[in-house]
Amino acid sequence: MPDHENSMVRLRGVRVHNLREVDVDFPRDALVAVTGVSGSGKSSLAFGTVYAEAQARYLESVAPYARRLIDQAGAPEAREITGLPPAVAFQQARGAVQARSTVGTVTALSNSLRLLLSRAGTYPEGAERLDSDSFSPNTPAGACPACHGLGRIHEVSENSLVPDPGLSIREKAIAAWPGAWQGKNYRDILATLGYDVDRPWRELPQADREWILFTDEQPVVTVHPQREAGRIQRPYQGTYQSARRYVLHTLATTQSATLRNRALQHAEVLPCPACGGSKLRPEALAVTFAGADIAELAALPLSVLAAKLRPEQDDEVARVIVADLLARIEALTELGLGYLAMDRTTPTLSAGELQRLRLAATLRSTLFGVVYVLDEPSAGLHPDDTRALLRVLDRIREAGNSLVVVEHEPEVIRHADWLIDVGPGAGEHGGRVLHSGPLAGLADAAESVTRAHLLDPPAPVGRHRTPTGRIELRGVSLHNLVETDVDFPLGVFTAVTGVSGSGKTTLVTGVLAAAVRDHLGASRPDDEEEPEDLAARHVREITGLEAVKRLVEVDQRPIGRTPRSNLATYTGLFDGVRKLFAATDEARERKYSAGRFSFNVDGGRCETCQGEGAVAAKLLFLPNSYAPCPVCRGARYNPETLEIHYRGRSIADVLAMTVEEAREFFADVPAVARSLDTLRDVGLSYLTLGQPATELSGGEAQRIKLASELQRTRRGRTLFVLDEPTTGLHPADVEVLMRLLHALVDAGNTVVVIEHDMSVAAAADHVIDLGPGGGDEGGAVVAAGTPAEVARAETGRTAPYLREALG
Numbered sequence: 001m002p003d004h005e006n007s008m009v010r011l012r013g014v015r016v017h018n019l020r021e022v023d024v025d026f027p028r029d030a031l032v033a034v035t036g037v038s039g040s041g042k043s044s045l046a047f048g049t050v051y052a053e054a055q056a057r058y059l060e061s062v063a064p065y066a067r068r069l070i071d072q073a074g075a076p077e078a079r080e081i082t083g084l085p086p087a088v089a090f091q092q093a094r095g096a097v098q099a100r101s102t103v104g105t106v107t108a109l110s111n112s113l114r115l116l117l118s119r120a121g122t123y124p125e126g127a128e129r130l131d132s133d134s135f136s137p138n139t140p141a142g143a144c145p146a147c148h149g150l151g152r153i154h155e156v157s158e159n160s161l162v163p164d165p166g167l168s169i170r171e172k173a174i175a176a177w178p179g180a181w182q183g184k185n186y187r188d189i190l191a192t193l194g195y196d197v198d199r200p201w202r203e204l205p206q207a208d209r210e211w212i213l214f215t216d217e218q219p220v221v222t223v224h225p226q227r228e229a230g231r232i233q234r235p236y237q238g239t240y241q242s243a244r245r246y247v248l249h250t251l252a253t254t255q256s257a258t259l260r261n262r263a264l265q266h267a268e269v270l271p272c273p274a275c276g277g278s279k280l281r282p283e284a285l286a287v288t289f290a291g292a293d294i295a296e297l298a299a300l301p302l303s304v305l306a307a308k309l310r311p312e313q314d315d316e317v318a319r320v321i322v323a324d325l326l327a328r329i330e331a332l333t334e335l336g337l338g339y340l341a342m343d344r345t346t347p348t349l350s351a352g353e354l355q356r357l358r359l360a361a362t363l364r365s366t367l368f369g370v371v372y373v374l375d376e377p378s379a380g381l382h383p384d385d386t387r388a389l390l391r392v393l394d395r396i397r398e399a400g401n402s403l404v405v406v407e408h409e410p411e412v413i414r415h416a417d418w419l420i421d422v423g424p425g426a427g428e429h430g431g432r433v434l435h436s437g438p439l440a441g442l443a444d445a446a447e448s449v450t451r452a453h454l455l456d457p458p459a460p461v462g463r464h465r466t467p468t469g470r471i472e473l474r475g476v477s478l479h480n481l482v483e484t485d486v487d488f489p490l491g492v493f494t495a496v497t498g499v500s501g502s503g504k505t506t507l508v509t510g511v512l513a514a515a516v517r518d519h520l521g522a523s524r525p526d527d528e529e530e531p532e533d534l535a536a537r538h539v540r541e542i543t544g545l546e547a548v549k550r551l552v553e554v555d556q557r558p559i560g561r562t563p564r565s566n567l568a569t570y571t572g573l574f575d576g577v578r579k580l581f582a583a584t585d586e587a588r589e590r591k592y593s594a595g596r597f598s599f600n601v602d603g604g605r606c607e608t609c610q611g612e613g614a615v616a617a618k619l620l621f622l623p624n625s626y627a628p629c630p631v632c633r634g635a636r637y638n639p640e641t642l643e644i645h646y647r648g649r650s651i652a653d654v655l656a657m658t659v660e661e662a663r664e665f666f667a668d669v670p671a672v673a674r675s676l677d678t679l680r681d682v683g684l685s686y687l688t689l690g691q692p693a694t695e696l697s698g699g700e701a702q703r704i705k706l707a708s709e710l711q712r713t714r715r716g717r718t719l720f721v722l723d724e725p726t727t728g729l730h731p732a733d734v735e736v737l738m739r740l741l742h743a744l745v746d747a748g749n750t751v752v753v754i755e756h757d758m759s760v761a762a763a764a765d766h767v768i769d770l771g772p773g774g775g776d777e778g779g780a781v782v783a784a785g786t787p788a789e790v791a792r793a794e795t796g797r798t799a800p801y802l803r804e805a806l807g
């Protein structure tokens with residue numbers, strides 16, 4: 001750092017969220033790590049201040065008139081900020097992803113591949129050259145006309161329409177038909193047309209059955225309805241519709257979920273026969289490169305795709321486009337993502353994978369003098385992959401950029417040029433900068449919780465529990481798992497480890513949890529795409545399921561996608577709070593029921609924002625952002641509702657309390673206090689009750705789910721499945737969470753976690769290490785046993801790190 005003055009970013013008097021008049025300096029063109037326990041103020045500093053200010057400046061420089069809009073969205077509250085690079089790019093693990101996006105669209109690889117096929121593809125004799133758009137299922141020019149670019153179609157069969165062929169039409173053999181009048185109408189039309197509606201279905205002639213079920217004709221006949229319950233009905237003109245037509249038409253047009261679900265019971269989802277599921281029109285699929293069409297190329301793991309493209313060098317246009325594709329793919333394989341295929345949809349990716357995808361995409365841009373603000377880029381990374389990530393971050397910095405990363409992973413923190421430690425505690429107990437400088441100086445920060453964990457990590461405590469039984473899976477085949485055998489011991493704590501893409505999620509969520517779910521007969525309501533017998537189709541043999549009485553899956557999916565859900569509503573503790581308000585004298589006098597204190601129904605809420613407390617502010621260049629509601633100023637309620645006080649506080653005041661404050665306030669209300677206690681136990685005491693779901697990280701969402709499970713009565717024999725529960729947690733918070741999970745095991749339950757944190761694996765009773773690599777190079781059990789046994793294994797990339805953690 002040559003010219004100290006000019007190469008420093010100076011922040012003065014920062015008051016964003018819980019930050020208390022913070023002054024901090026850090027170098028430009030450096031890798032800066034921001035550390036501290038959950039809720040200490042890391043994000044408030046990194047995203048709320050550095051990112052927000054840099055972006056505001058960037059917007060101002062390109063569009064001076066945007067200032068007003070920026071102010072409206074809230075520029076960071078600070079006395080002075082100098083030295084910040086003028087432009088900014090960032091990656092954020094939080095926030096929704098688009099359902100239709102894929103690895104190819106996020107990285108823009110799809111565009112290059114389409115260009116390649118369009119310009120340099122091999123066309124059939126006499127075929128016209130197609131433009132890039134014709135290779136995209138999302139454009140009218142490219143979409144398969146048969147399935148409209150969906151890749152799937154619904155189809156019906158005699159079996160699906162007539163489940164019981166022993167019945168006659170009058171006895172409702174054609175179960176797919178609508179009930180009530182409409183069904184009788186079709187029956188009477190068939191009778192009028194001369195079909196026998198009283199013979200068992202299977203005795204009707206083949207030709208009749210086909211016509212009744214599948215015809216595209218819609219004959220109109222005069223129906224003389226048969227007498228029913230003594231009522232005489234008038235003749236009318238009825239139009240016939242075959243059962244197939246009815247079902248498919250309903251699926252294509254209905255707005256009613258009930259009708260749709262009913263129709264789905266009689267239809268099968270098949271890959272579109274016209275495009276084979278590729279979503280593209282035939283003309284596009286006829287074009288090939290290196291012997292494969294675009295759908296085939298997009299289905300290859302990126303590392304395999306690169307190998308296929310590399311030799312193709314004869315044509316100048318092809319050479320240029322291929323070189324560009326290869327360079328982009330290399331950036332991805334370098335970050336350990338070579339096992340992904342371009343057609344993989346983003347909702348099936350983990351937050352860590354998605355962030356690294358975006359990071360790799362920016363690597364190829366030629367920007368410099370930019371500050372990148374990253375949220376835990378090591379999330380979801382095996383320690384071995386973290387090394388590769390560090391090389392990539394170094395390259396970004398060497399190109400003349402600044403990096404500010406919120407991190408918990410010691411390896412990343414030690415690698416950083418500069419460390420900003422925020423704390424010491426969460427919320428109002430944090431918000432101060434305890435250390436800003438090279439790592440060594442942290443030793444002098446007496447109050448820092450990070451100091452102890454980073455400079456003198458505690459040795460893991462082994463419990464050495466004995467399993468009470470086991471679930472044995474034989475012949476597991478899903479994604480990259482091929483005929484894999486694996487045992488999960490019961491009554492103990494198991495950590496599943498392995499590099500990214502090795503098959504951990506597939507095994508634990510896709511197979512183990514699915515098998516238990518099927519066995520218990522429970523369905524996963526928010527995941528309609530997953531067929532219920534998923535596990536059964538992917539496992540040859542399972543034993544030991546009967547020892548599990550309940551399944552609790554705690555994943556990182558958001559607890560809600562709008563500001564309407566928050567932790568108070570999700571955990572149910574808000575119901576108790578609303579009852580307390582409704583029971584006050586004032587409320588009883590005015591006849592306000594508990595519903596009055598809900599911001600989700602009309603009555604008590606502010607109607608301007610419909611209880612959201614915020615209105616969408618359309619900002620140029622910015623994705624949807626929210627500004628406080630101009631009428632209630634974020635309170636969510638109308639003035640009359642806010643006049644009701646419980647112990648001197650309005651319902652809006654309660655939503656503004658942190659979990660910790662609320663615990664004191666409701667200490668003598670057991671129903672509410674119990675929920676708050678578990679929220680504190682999972683390390684969320686700093687969150688406010690009304691914090692919208694949209695502002696929660698995946699890790700926070702996961703811990704809220706865990707807390708709401710824990711507050712239910714604890715019976716034993718429950719299987720808890722968690723996906724990297726330490727994401728977003730400081731080592732000090734990890735300790736608290738682990739104590740909680742181990743207590744569950746001591747109470748007779750089984751815990752299975754997917755984990756990269758070696759301190760967690762080292763303290764487990766059992767470790768299953770998958771690998772050895774990602775994608776096709778993974779899917780096998782490399783080692784399984786106690787942490788010490790796995791650490792001794794010769795193979796696998798986990799052993800050396802586990803050895804280190806065991807000390």
Ligand code: ADP
Nearest residue numbers: 017018038039040041042043044427686687688
């Ligand atoms: P960290 O990143 O260290 O986990 P945060 O910066 O997210 O911590 O939070 C620090 C404090 O600021 C917490 O008390 C949190 O509840 C509060 N906070 C975070 N985001 C907001 C927000 N959008 N509005 C108000 N308070 C917030």
Ligand code: ADP
Nearest residue numbers: 339340348479480500501502503504505506775
């Ligand atoms: P891990 O959890 O260890 O990172 P995953 O189980 O997510 O690994 O992935 C293992 C392999 O299965 C990878 O090759 C991945 O690309 C593939 N895979 C995972 N989920 C899906 C999916 N929904 N569709 C297709 N392939 C998948």
Ligand code: ZN
Nearest residue numbers: 144147272275
């Ligand atoms: Zn199609």
Ligand code: ZN
Nearest residue numbers: 606609629632
């Ligand atoms: Zn309002």
